Amino acid sequence: MVDPVERRRHLAEAVWRVVRREGLERASVREVAREAGVSMGSLRHYFDDQSELLTFAMRMVIERVEHRVAVLQVPDDPRLAAGRVLAELLPLDPERRAENEVWLAFTARALVDPQLRALRDEAYDLLRNACRRWVRVLLPTGTTEPGVDLETERLFALLDGLAVHAAMRPEQSSAEGLLAVLHHHLDQITASPRPAPEGLL
Amino acid sequence: MVDPVERRRHLAEAVWRVVRREGLERASVREVAREAGVSMGSLRHYFDDQSELLTFAMRMVIERVEHRVAVLQVPDDPRLAAGRVLAELLPLDPERRAENEVWLAFTARALVDPQLRALRDEAYDLLRNACRRWVRVLLPTGTTEPGVDLETERLFALLDGLAVHAAMRPEQSSAEGLLAVLHHHLDQITASPRPAPEGLL
DNA sequence: GCGTTACTAGCACGACTGTGCTAGATACTG
DNA sequence: CAGTATCTAGCACAGTCGTGCTAGTAACGC
Missing domain, CATH: 1.10.10 (Arc Repressor Mutant, subunit A)
Incomplete structure (x- = not known):
């Protein structure tokens, strides 16, 4: 049927x-x-069984996010592209807020559930690598590898921290506020200043 | 007895x-x-009842952290003082890692438990205010209020993000690494001649 | 038509839950 | 010593849980 x-x-x-x-x-x-x-x-x-149901539901979070990023139209300019892609990972609208809250619940259980932990680790490696790629693009050429590592961890932690805070205090965490912090951070790690801002989001 | x-x-x-x-x-x-x-x-x-047991256990996390910060010897230099105090909030040793993991579990449940949510909000307001105070000290005098807000949210999210990552991937998250990110961030706040962006929050 | 498969529904079992409750043990007061 | 408050122990109840299981229904090939 x-x-x-x-x-x-x-x-x-x-x-x-x-x-x-x-x-x-x-x-x-x-x-x-x-x-x-x-x-x-x-x-x-x-x-x-229940385990299969829950892992499927968790995997669906990952797939939804991956799909949204995959179909994203990214500008040529690196700074703009980084802003667009990373903004997609923030809980800016109801759909992404839902995914974010569910993801948070599953990652918390992953602390004590080996099956969910494997899924979580897989997703977090993807995220970390994405952060690393954009950090590498934005940092001045010739930045040492430890420097890249440092900025990767910082950006990665910042994104997750923003997401966590958005889930916990939605009333204190507007889409504009989240974007302002993200863009401010990206500007600061970018060698050259951001070109003319582009409208949406 | x-x-x-x-x-x-x-x-x-x-x-x-x-x-x-x-x-x-x-x-x-x-x-x-x-x-x-x-x-x-x-x-x-x-x-x-169980609720009283759990809220007490959660409150004990807050009290332990508060006590550790309260008895801290802080240097006169603002930059050093900020580093010392904020480092105390990172899961650098087994004791703090334990508190961090437990805290994470309780905050996750606070998403759907009003009783725990009240406790969590109380603690997070304290943390946010602490971040704001140190940001104000470190930023150049004359920074606009929106600029302080922006840097406060950034520092706050960074700290929580680092803690979350440390709980989830302890093997990838050394005390040295956490401290390196924190100090790098504080250095950059201190050095930056921040023009106020359009940020609202 | 019949037969097979996909799907839906729900009962039954044993395990675990929070909490009300009683009763025994221990410690302190007088 | 007795009397009382403090503390400990654990049973009993009603509820929820995951899952094994059977039976009924719908859809499809033939």
Whole structure:
């Protein structure tokens, strides 16, 4: 009847809603089935056990972010390109705020769940490498490798810190504020000043 | 027999151990009592219910950090003082790493638990104000208020991001590395003749 | 039509949960 | 010594949990 892949996504979105509303510890098989409007038996036809359901829901966060970055139109200018790509990782709109909150819940559990930890590490290596690439582009040519490492860790930590704060205090954390901090930081690590700003976001 | 305050701290430390080892969702009354080597009934003599036990354990994280900062000997030089105080907030040794991991678990639950959220907000306002104070000292005199806001949010996010990364990837996050990033950042704030950007926050 | 597969529904079991409760042990006051 | 407050221990209840399991329904090839 319905595409089974789409059905799994539908169920994973029910996981997201439960996680945001009541926390990951309340994302039981029963609760998720109820949220999705199906029976436990039906849910378990698509996911063999709870672990598979949760890892799928977590992986979907990664895939959504990857997809958004992949289809991004990036300017030629390095500074502008860095701003655009890295801004995509900030929780600037409701969709990204949802992903961010869910991601936070899963990474917290990853501290004690080896299965989720593997997923988290995979995603964080991607993020770290992305930071490194943009740092390398922005820093003056000839910057030593330790210098690149330092700025990579700083940018990486800044992005995650902003995301964490945005999740915890959404009312204190506007999209404009997040972008202002990001662009200020990128300006400061860029050798040459940013060219004329471009409109959106 | 034993000081009841000390007894509560002892039990809260059992909470910490369980949280670090198995996660906050496994910190049941039974499990904590077992970890502390007492019976459920005995534990419940000191804490009326689970909620009180957990909030006490979370509050103890805040108090430990506050105490460490309070007894700190700070140099007169502002730059050195900022480095010393802010370094105290990083997970540089096993004791602080433990606090950091536990804190992370509690803040994650605070996303869906109003009681813990109040505690978290209280602590984060303290941290933010601390960041603001040191930013104000380090930035050139005459920096506009939006400029202070911007640098405060940046420093605050950087500190939390470093702590989060340290908890998630302890093997990739040495004390030297954390300190290098912090001091590099403080140096750059101090050196920068910051023109006020358009930033609002 | 029949048969096979995909899907849905939900019961049942054993394990674990928080908390109300009673009862025994220990320590201190008089 | 007795009496009382403090502390410890653990049972009992009602609830939720994951998952194994059976049975019923819909869709499809033939």
